[in-house]
Amino acid sequence: MSENENRTFICIQCPVGCTVLVERAGDAVRLSGNQCKRGEEYVMQELANPTRVLTTTIWIRHGTHPLLPVRSREEIRKELMKACVRELSRVHVEAPVKCGEVVHKNVGGTGIDVVATRSIERRNHEKIHPGD
Numbered sequence: 001m002s003e004n005e006n007r008t009f010i011c012i013q014c015p016v017g018c019t020v021l022v023e024r025a026g027d028a029v030r031l032s033g034n035q036c037k038r039g040e041e042y043v044m045q046e047l048a049n050p051t052r053v054l055t056t057t058i059w060i061r062h063g064t065h066p067l068l069p070v071r072s073r074e075e076i077r078k079e080l081m082k083a084c085v086r087e088l089s090r091v092h093v094e095a096p097v098k099c100g101e102v103v104h105k106n107v108g109g110t111g112i113d114v115v116a117t118r119s120i121e122r123r124n125h126e127k128i129h130p131g132d
């Protein structure tokens with residue numbers, strides 16, 4: 001954001017979804033439209049260092065579904081998201097997996113682990129190795 005630029009954000013801290021206008025003139029920053037302090041904190045964080053919880057899916061071998069939904073345990077810097085998603089696209093885990101289980105550690109070198117957001121059972125043996 002340049003020195004004299006206006007910008008709007010949608011606060012995602014609660015379902016109200018206030019539209020917050022940020023007006024900047026030199027070093028002065030003025031916020032309006034937020035209904036509470038959390039909105040101000042959210043926007044200031046977005047301006048300084050935007051972060052998000054990463055949610056995606058990874059491959060799971062021998063599971064009752066081919067993909068396992070996962071999320072990062074903590075918020076990750078937005079600028080690192082693409083690299084983390086790319087890294088996770090190469091990860092394969094083995095079924096069964098329990099919801100909440102760590103399936104990948106230290107994603108993107110952030111120190112943050114990735115956990116399963118649902119349980120997936122293992123397919124029965126006949127379906128994995130037909131004819132055995």
Ligand code: SF4
Pocket residue numbers: 011012013014015016017018033034035036037038039040
């Ligand atoms: S500013 Fe406050 S009321 Fe508005 S969306 Fe954010 S948390 Fe909710």
